[in-house]
Amino acid sequence: MLPADRRKRVEDLIRSHYSMKISDLSKKFNVSEMTIHRDLKPLIDEGVVIKTFGGVTLTRDKQSNETISEECVICKSSINVRMAYRLILQNNKIEMTCCAHCGLIRHRQLDSGVIQAICYDFFRQTTISAHLTWFVMNSSVHIGCCQPQVLTFEWKEHAEKFVKGFGGNVYSFNQATEAVLHKMSGCHSKKNRL
Amino acid sequence: MLPADRRKRVEDLIRSHYSMKISDLSKKFNVSEMTIHRDLKPLIDEGVVIKTFGGVTLTRDKQSNETISEECVICKSSINVRMAYRLILQNNKIEMTCCAHCGLIRHRQLDSGVIQAICYDFFRQTTISAHLTWFVMNSSVHIGCCQPQVLTFEWKEHAEKFVKGFGGNVYSFNQATEAVLHKMSGCHSKKNRL
């Protein structure tokens, strides 16, 4: 491998891993650690990485880089923003659940403690106030989040057409809350996520 | 072999391999390394390639690689990963388009330069090889990406049920490629994104 290619790949590796050990990079490319140190020199000068004892780290702010993976307050699984349900509380805190299923449960739990709740259109990912959202349950599509699955739509038309294709029922906010609680026989199944 | 032919082939080799070692080129064409250096001179002056110690590298790919650009290579809009279409190229580079619409166009452009292409299930966001994907066009749902809109599904059943609810047609990879090109009357509309 050409030196230039190795240097590029070293940089790519650090960028994708956030931090790397010098010894690992040395083994990976089958060169001495001194060579890795030398490969790193320009990146350090540019301010791209900083050296730690035994390794290198991206200088970029860790927070802004890593996906601050929050977990669902109900089922504790990691959250895919696309399906998320957000609850804005009286104490100005914001809670997030992995999907409308957990969201409706949490919403019912906190009840009047919730000032506002928002979810996202399943198709277009637009933001919708939960009270104006159309919920689809019992369809034949399984996204891989919680069961019974609850999908959210901004437009009733979309929800109804979805049901036409994939089965299930369309609910308003209040109907959906009741339906979820009714369906749940006391337990909450935590499924694998994407 | 005529010098001019060799020079052409040297350039082609670099273009297809992204980077090459001077020593390998020298052996391949049975000329001295000095001759290869001289063959490279005009390419360097043109800015097509740059020399690294022991080899040459394409300059343009370095650009697209350094600025890991998250914009669609076709329509230049920012990319929502959910809809993205990824093209893995022969030179190990990866290109990304904002949606299957742009993806199919790019795939057709590069043709055999594409080793593999992947897209994501519209519902579950699972990864699918483009050749095995089912494409839905002309449905009544508009996501806000490019028109004519192309949605991608892993399962034919999902695609068909989607069409049942939202109209449109289901296409295989080859059919979709043709359909997109046929629909496009020579222009590519750049639409607002989410």
Added chain:
DNA sequence: TAAACTATGTGTAATATTGTTATAAATAAA
């Protein structure tokens, strides 16, 4: 034919890369 030009190879000095060593610094262990 002779001059001019092109293509190519060779030799050499300058430069780049790399690994090894020794020494200093940082960290871990006692």
Added chain:
DNA sequence: TTTATTTATAACAATATTACACATAGTTTA
């Protein structure tokens, strides 16, 4: 704390690569 281990840095040497000058062979042109 002190000691041991690991890592970093600098200096050196070996090797690889490059750029340049020059020589040679072939081709074109007047």
